[in-house]
Amino acid sequence: MRPLSLGDFEGHPVIASESxxxxxxxxxxxxxxxxxxxxxxDADGLRSERVDLPGSRPAMCIFEFIYFARPDSQLYGRTLADCRFEMGQQLAREAPVDADFVIPVPDTGISAAIGYARESGIPYTEGLLKNRYVYRTFIQPDDHLRQLGLRMKLNPIRTVIAGKRLVVVDDSIVRGNTTSSLVDMLFKAGAREVHLRISSPPIKFPCFYGIDMATRAELIASSHSVDEIRRHVGATSLHYLTVEGLQASTGLPESQFCRACFTGDYPIPVPEELAMGKRRFEKSPGNPVA
Ligand code: SF4
Known part of the structure; x- marks a missing residue:
């Protein structure tokens, strides 16, 4: 079969999941x-059909704005890099700290880290180098593989980090174990202080709409306070962006979004048997089946 070239798209409508x-x-x-x-x-080209759903509302996954979609994509008319920059600015206003550098957890923490640095006046720098051939770690199947994945994915730049007080900006904490390994890696590279700033609120509730993030029992924020999480990951300080701060950073009303993994307010009620089914397979000390 002949490979496609850019000319093949000229004059043809195109649909894509990201702009x-x-x-x-x-x-x-x-x-x-x-x-x-x-x-x-189909063979006749593209056509659009509409399903009328009375009483429904739009409910875009707000995690698209935080993490999933590429920063150079647009959703609801906003470029996500701009929204993530504003999340970082908002985080700097909500959780200021004295430090020498702001560093991102690349790549998804970059825009928010730049926003934090701009708002706080603390210099932004690269402290972790990303191996571009290893992908997302949070969806790998067990902790050992996730932690191995982290070591393969990120390497600290010791000459930047040694002796420094760091603000480290990441997009989210799911189970907490990857974050523990990251903090450990930074201290072993000589960091004096590690102040974690997370550009999303704590994830407390599972997703029933197709994002295979974790079960509720695995979500560290579902059963631990922020200070308990701080101690678990070993950071000097830890702050999450508030739900209100996140919403303000999108520049859009909350009625446009699903934010259920932060609030537990599911836009479509979750049938009990589905919720039970998901819980049945949760890992917990009292559940030897999982
Ligand atoms: S529950 Fe969370 S991850 Fe799932 S669609 Fe809603 S906002 Fe997105």
């Missing part, structure tokens, strides 16, 4: 697919 894909092929972004809209691609 950054259009930049790559030189396509023009027209609009987002709307809630309740079905786009059909």
């Amino acid at each position: 950054c894909a259009f930049d790559i092929i030189g396509a023009q972004f027209v609009r987002e697919i709307e809630p309740g809209e079905l786009v059909v691609a």
Whole structure:
């Protein structure tokens, strides 16, 4: 089969899950697919159909803004790098600290770290180098693999870190174990203080809409206070962005989003048997089955 070239897209409509894909092929972004809209691609081309769902509301996953989507993509008309920058600024206002450098956990913490640095006046620098050939660690199947993945994924730049008080900006903490390894790695590289700043609120509730993040028992914030999490991960200090601060950073009303993993307020009620089914397989000390 002949490989596709950029010319093959000229004059043809294109659909993609993220707008950054259009930049790559030189396509023009027209609009987002709307809630309740079905786009059909068949031999006749593209057509749009709508399903009327009375009483429903849009409920975009707010994690797209925090982590999932690429920062150069647009959602709801906003470029995500700008929103993440504002999350970092908001975090600096909510949780200021004296430090020598702000460093990101690359790549997803970068925009928020720049925002934190800009708002706080603390210099931004690279303290962790990313291996570009190892991907997301939080969806790997067990702790050992996740921690091995972290060591393969990130390497500290010792000459930057040694003797310094660091603000370390990351997008989220799911189970906490990857974060523990990260903090340990920074202290072993000579950091004097590690102040963790997280550009999302604590994740307390599982996702029932397709994001395979973790079960409730695995989510460290579902059963631990912020200070307990701080002690678990070994950081000098730990602060999360508030739900209100996160919402303000999107520049959009909360009625547009799903924020259930932070608030427990699911936009579509979760059937009891589904909730039970998910809990049945949760790992916990009292559940030897999992
Ligand atoms: S529960 Fe969380 S991860 Fe799942 S769709 Fe809602 S905001 Fe996104």
